[in-house]
Amino acid sequence: MIAAIVMNSIWSTRKADSLIGLKFVSVEVLGGIDAGRLLIAADTIGAGVGERVLVCNGSSARKMLGREDVPIDAVIIGIIDEDCKL
């Protein structure tokens, strides 16, 4: 997983039918030499802009939705506690 900070909501009106109802956010990687990398992740937890989150990538991201038919490769799996040091 990576630690990242939520930047913006991402809106896509024209998209795959299987994505309807899913919320997407842009996140920026925190810490280490990858800091500043920008990813788009699905969010089913309700993370707010500015919150630090754990993002799971790859095929494991689909496990968060409990559906195997959705074309996503990144999802927020948790919100990092405010006082937690990376």
Place this chain on the structure above:
Amino acid sequence: MIAAIVMNSIWSTRKADSLIGLKFVSVEVLGGIDAGRLLIAADTIGAGVGERVLVCNGSSARKMLGREDVPIDAVIIGIIDEDCKL
């Protein structure tokens, strides 16, 4: 997923039979420290050159086609709304 901009259509006359009928485009990653990375993605949505898109990578890309036998690892899953900030 990554946010990217569509650059060009990619033509390949000699290719795997399972790819016949699929459209391919080159896309350039937008935002963050990976900005400027070039990928080739399958496009089933009809994204135009210059449009900003969401690209899904890895095994999840095959879910967009609803077929497990196609050797692709990147696909456009949505077009980012014009007024959306990354």
Place this chain on the structure above:
Amino acid sequence: MIAAIVMNSIWSTRKADSLIGLKFVSVEVLGGIDAGRLLIAADTIGAGVGERVLVCNGSSARKMLGREDVPIDAVIIGIIDEDCKL
């Protein structure tokens, strides 16, 4: 796999239900040009802060838990012996 050093425990109170009971740690990649990259990994071995570990990434990380439903993409699979040279 990558060789990494354990940095901190990562606490996430709001997270996916399937992650409850799993311990997470931040690790920093050791050696080579990726040295200094920060990842978050699940730990079922009980690695301590400062120990050098082997981290497995991607779908294979789920094999460590023996469960296919958990959205994780990185897990500690072993602790590198103290006198081992990378």
Place this chain on the structure above:
Amino acid sequence: MIAAIVMNSIWSTRKADSLIGLKFVSVEVLGGIDAGRLLIAADTIGAGVGERVLVCNGSSARKMLGREDVPIDAVIIGIIDEDCKL
């Protein structure tokens, strides 16, 4: 996928039995900030040295062979037309 140029044939006498009969080539990534990265890909299409190709990575590479038991993670899926701009 990535666009790449075929560099050399790669010969490996001692290898996994399941790889016998497969041709391997080194390819160099073309375009963007990853230009110059070197990969080794399986080739079932017959790409020649100097040709530009589409390379599929990850689990999807196995789909090109129609076999799930082969340990490869990169395969050439098509040859980019000579007059095609990336």
Place this chain on the structure above:
Amino acid sequence: MIAAIVMNSIWSTRKADSLIGLKFVSVEVLGGIDAGRLLIAADTIGAGVGERVLVCNGSSARKMLGREDVPIDAVIIGIIDEDCKL
């Protein structure tokens, strides 16, 4: 796949039970802009220190062992012939 050179044997006394009996080595990526990246790979072929090898990453690495339950993401699939140019 990547071309890499075998650096050292990696010893891990405390590790996942499913890894017992597997040999691990550190390898350094050869060629291109990723040259110098350090990975840890499982070795079932018997590659020696200083030999150039082909390393397969991701879920495909598990295919080399013929077991789906082992948490590894990188494995040596072949030894590159001595006189082969990358």
